[in-house]
Amino acid sequence: MKVALNWLKKYIDIKESPEELGELLTNTGLEVESIEEVETVPGGLKGVVIGEILNCTPHPNADKLKITMVNIGESEPVQIVCGAPNVAKGQKVVVATVNTTLYPKPDEPFQIKKSKIRGELSLGMICAEDELGLGNSHDGILVLDTGLPAGTPAAKYFNLESDTVFEIGLTPNRADATGHLGVARDIKAVTGNEINWPDVSAFATDNKDLSIKVIVENEQDCPRYSGVSMSGLTVKESPAWLKNALLSIGLEPINNIVDVTNFVLYETGQPLHAFDAAKIKGNTIKIKNLPESTIFKTLDDKERKLASTDLMICDGESNPMCIAGVFGGKDSGVSDTTTSIFLECAYFSADSIRKSSQKHQLKTDASFRYERGTDPNITVYALKRTALLIKEVAGGNISSEVIDHFATPVEDRAVSMKYKNIDRLIGKKLNKDSIHQILNRLDIKTENTTEEGFIAIVPPYRVDVTREADVIEEIIRIYGFNNVEIPETLSSSFLASFPEIDPGKIRKEAGLLLSANGFQEIMTNSLTKAAYSQQLGDFNEAENVEILNKLSEELGVMRQDLLFTGLEVLSHNINRKQNDLKFYEFGKIYKKINSKYNEKMRLALYLTGKNEPENWLRKNESIKYHDLYSAVLKIFNKFSAESIENEDFHSDIFDYGLKLKINQKTVCELGKLSKKALKLSGLKQDVFYANIDWEALLRKVNTNVQFEPVSKFPEVKRDLSLVIDKNVSYESIKKISLKEAGHLLSKIDVFDVYEGDKIDKDKKAYALSFTLQDKTKTLNDKIIDKTMNKLMQAFEQEIGAVIRK
Structure with a gap:
């Protein structure tokens, strides 16, 4: 946005040089991107x-x-x-x-x-x-x-003037600074110099010869509509002062009527539009929506199809004359033969204008301001200012009273403020009087002041100031970020707690690990069939999140588990002779619990078919449960998730499986999928599936990696062969071993499992390897034998093991 220095000086006393003023504006948040000396011609x-x-x-x-x-x-x-x-x-x-x-x-x-x-x-x-x-x-x-x-x-x-023009990179939140007076507000806040608003007290109705009726049918998109009629005008070239002002900011003068509306737009930030009153049928203005695909010819001589959501300014016969807040019509604007006008100044809904502007790909000076939010309380002032200037440059009379349709006035916002929060977020304790002075200069009143805080009364034109943090930002940008000293010792406080880890980085590392181990990533649709949750008892159909405007029953609900859509991918590939698959997917699951919607992140692993392609060197072995378990452990170990406990469980989904827990919290369920689950997608080959609660795992991730030197003392290995009941799990053996051997046990492995006719049918034999090591000294035979005897005795007593010798 361009701001001319000579124009700005009409409203506020400026003693600073252009460079100093540029720095002042930049420090307040109105970043000056360039300062240029320009000539009107x-x-x-x-x-x-x-x-x-x-x-x-x-x-x-x-x-x-x-x-x-x-x-x-x-x-x-x-x-x-x-x-x-x-x-x-x-x-x-x-x-x-x-x-x-x-x-x-x-x-x-x-x-x-x-x-x-x-x-x-x-x-x-x-x-x-x-x-x-x-x-x-x-x-x-x-x-x-x-x-x-x-x-x-x-x-x-020709009264030509040179001028200094500032190019300001206006951020979307600063809707209040889209005119010269808005920029002057920030100068006032810093310097304390008062703003000289143009006087409109001379406005008066000359006669009532031209009465235009206004009917607002859509008050939601048009909360306020102001207007006035003028007659006896002469459309001609604008005087030099007006042309020079527009030329200084790069606008091409058109005629005196249009030039005045553009001048007031860039003066106040409030768009206006002038209609040729002779072309308003029925002497009536209607603000309404028209049927879908209504044809409307705009000022650029193009015919456009309107959307039913476009807010339109129409005449008494509902003929469109203007896309409200966006673009005028070809047949209703001011021309060289115009002698009377209806001048419009309105407050439109930002959402409505944004949609219309986007749909028709029309970016105008008016839409730029409306879609950011204009001042609902300035319409009548801007209207009077414009009417007086038109009388000055085009003659004529004000031929009606001001029409002002304002059904529901927009009130000031009251924001509760605490001094301690101001000091905490700024990082410096400010004088209370200075705080109030800055806010008052910004037209933010302060009321109900106590020792702890006060109430800030924010005018509606500051659409971006709605919370305590916003008001504090106003204080610090005027006080000056550069005036907050850097302390000798740095510390920080936050408006919200931040995680100690970067979830995105952890997810990327997990994906790279899985990909390096032969997995391929898949991405599936969050929408799936309601039948999946109906056919598996582990899911509650009442917890389905249904789509109100569903395209089909096949995509009627949000998935309760990644398994539903993952099985479809497996089926798609297997039906195309791709039988050996290793997939992983990061995705969200959705449930409706007690009328509240629940959304969680999961990591799913799928393995099916052969472990590796068949060749002369290796056997063509099928994927086993332990291949899945190993992949899951690699993820847990990668992120130092410690103290993992295993627990057997059974469900409709799995034939058999384990729950992995950390501190009694289940972070993963894995196992071989049941035929009932496979039937959902018509699969016939075995599938191993792991469902990792990714959010729970992230909370257990330990980012503090610790290293220890390699021990100078040797390891000792001892083997045992146990015959145990089939229902005894390896996890039980592991717990007993850790309890009895303590710090001397560095590793335990199962290197063989036997079930056959040489032992009872309800028994199994485990061949175990125990690695013992003392990091402070060399183990002798006495300690080794004592440790192994303790282990054998514990196995015999606690799980009824028979030690094979």
Whole structure:
């Protein structure tokens, strides 16, 4: 957004240099991206003077050319060849002297040179409006009505000014600073200088000859609509001061009526629109929505199909005249023949304008402001300001009372403030009087002040200030971030607790680990069949999250388990002869519990088919349960999740499986899927499945990696063969071993399992390897034998093991 310094100075006293002002604005959050010296007309009309035509005769060698003698304030008049049809003796004209550079278009300059035209010398050029860059007219040369003497710089006649323009990178939250007065508010807050708002007290109705009725049918999208009628106007070129103001910020002047609405837009940040009153059928304005696909021709001469959600400004016959807050219509705008207007100034819903602007791909100065949020309390002021300026530049009368439809006024917001929170978030204890002074300069009143805090009353135009933290941000940006000293010792406090680990990084590392071990990642749809939860007893159909506007029953509910959609992927691949699969998926599951929606992250692993492709070196072995268990343990070990306990369990999903627990909290269920589960997707080969509670695992992750030196003392291995009941788990053996051997047991492995006709059918034999080590000394035979005897005795007594010798 561009802000002109001379324009800004009309409202507030500025003593700072442009560079100092740029730094001041940047420090308040209005980042100045560039500071540029600009001229209303490129080149500033240097070398262009007022001339007087002393003589005008036909060119001897060209029918349409004239030879003129022009007084340009020098000792002798100069000869200039001119082809304009309206050139004549006695005229005051604008002359570009030799070596002057003109900019009819900013990027196409040309230089006036001494030349011969059809054999006659020409020492300059008598200029038309477009050749000077002052407008678009090329009907003839400019003929001036002035008493200024010949040789006077044309810049003086046209009141051209140079100006300093700031390019501000306006952030979306600063809707209050979309006009010069909004920027002046921040200058006031820092410097304390008062703002001189343009006076509108002279506004008065001249007559009531033009009464326009306003009907607001959609008050939700148009909470406030203000308007006034004007008549007896003369549409013409704007005066120099108005054109100069618009040109300084890069706007092209159009006519005096439109230019005034643009001027007030950039002055106050409030959009306005002028309708030709003669084109408003029924002398009635309706603010409403029209049927879907209604055709509307906009100012750019394009026909657009309206959406039923587009808020429209219509006439009494419901003919569209304007897309509210976005773009005007081709047939209802101000033209050269307009003599009366209806001036609109409204407060529209930001959401409504944003949708219409996006749908029609129309980004205008008005939509830019409306979709960020405008001031609901400025419409009548802006309307009066505009009407008075139009009277000044176009004559005419104010021909109606101000119409102001404001069904539900927008109240100020009350925000409770605590001094301790202000000091904590800023990092410095501020003087209480300074806090109140800053807020009052920002038009934020402070009430009910106590020792602990106060109530901040925030005006509606500050759409971004809704919470205590927002008000504190207002204080610190005006106080100055640079004025908060860096302490000798750094510490930090937070508005919210932050996790000690980075979930994204942990997830990425887990994915890389699984991929390195032959797994492929899948991503499945969160929508699935309701039948899955109906057919498996482990799931409660009442906990399904149903889709209200479901496309089909196949995608009717959110999945309660990744298994549902994972089985579909397995089936899809196996049906295409891809039988050996290792998949993993990070995804969310959804449940409705006690009328509340529950969403959790899970990691699922699927293994089926053969472990490796068949070749001459290795057997073609099928995937086993322990392959899955090993993959899960690799993930747990990767993130130092310690003290894992195993617990057998049975369910509709698994034929057999384990629950892995950490501190009594289940973090994983894994096992071989049951035929009932496989039947859901028509699978016939064995599938091993692990369901990891990813959020629970993240809470157990230990990021503090510890290292210890390799022991200088040797390990000792001893083997045992146990015959035990089939229902005795390895986990039981492991617990007994750790209890009896204590710190001397560094590792335990099962290297063989036997079930067969050489032992009872309800028995199994485990061959176990125990690794013993003392990190402080070398183990001797006495300690080793004592430890092994304790283990054998414990196995015999606690699990009824028979030690095979």
